[in-house]
Amino acid sequence: MDFKSSDTITGPRSEDVLPDTATAAVKIVIVGGFGVGKTTMVGSVSEIRPLTTEETMTQAGVGVDDNRGVESKTATTVAMDFGRISITDQLVLYLFGTPGQERFWFLWNGLFEGALGAVVLVDTRRLEVSFDVIGRLEERGVPFVVAINSFPEAPRHNLDDLRRALDLPEYVPLFDCDARYRESSRDALMTLMRHLHEMTPAHA
Template identity: 60%
Template sequence: MDSVHSGDARYLRDSVQRAVKVVVAGPFGVGKTTLVGTLSEIRPLRTEETMTQAGATVDDLDGIKDKTTTTVAMDFGRLTLNDDLVLFLFGAPGQARFQQLWRDLTYGALGALVLADTRRLDQSFDVIDRLEEAGLPYAVAVNDFPDAPVYDDERLRKALDLLPETPLVVCDARNPASATDALITLVEHLLTLS
């Protein structure tokens, strides 16, 4: 790395020796782009496009009628954890039509943070199934939307069919402290598995 760039936040510090990949997954419209943007120390890469009438026939807008854009490839953000370790956040598109890209994004990841929405919990099943099939450890963060019903942990675990050891938290993807807590939950879970 050119020393001219060493003070520029767009570039990695010279001291960084290790990078860790984490996927932010979840169904369409659950807040993955928001969470990556909230956590990223750099301006996140976003591949959002305006939704078209053609997509309306494919994408289920039930419960998210005001959504006007969608991720068509991925979101990318970076978070430096300490002088030698950086975390790369990859937000995966939620629609089934992007499944091949989704598999590519999970390749080499240490784990995934699954975002869920209590207004549409059933839409999380496909994402959780894909992670389990891939053998990728995950934690679940229920994104706290203002108009969403609130359930206790036991009811959420049962509704999502989560194993007792699968971490479950509630977060607000727009709030840096809350999003960080959700990410810490995933990291702590990954540490228990190593």
């Protein structure tokens, strides 16, 4: 393609460029069932323009996808979401959000490669969806924390009751969050980083 003199290649935005001070990068996966808020979390906390692969839901998913509780959802992630956040001047987290529909779960294997840990998002309206998600992480040996995402119409439960329902060991952090807000999403990531730090041999 020939570019005219008026054509401009702008390149990345200045805020998208990795800081020169960054010396370490960690891959983190945001995982959960369909419609639990993974794309929302990546978008709310990312310091760069997030990459999303959302597509309009079609009739192909009727009878295949379980959209109970999220009937109004019109788009879904078909590959992944991607974002980035600097925790310190030196440490950067690369965030990968997984697709939630079970027919796309085969993509998870690639997304988990090289991941240091995961944040599991849970919707209490469809708690049973989280069982397979947590089971897959345990099978792969990926450390994780569990964040109960806040939905206005979702029933509220005591965290101890939710821990028992999800059959979570005491050492796995379980907490409330609201993926719509940057501070809450950042707190979830910081909880994961502290959990990973505590799991290192020097602190185990």
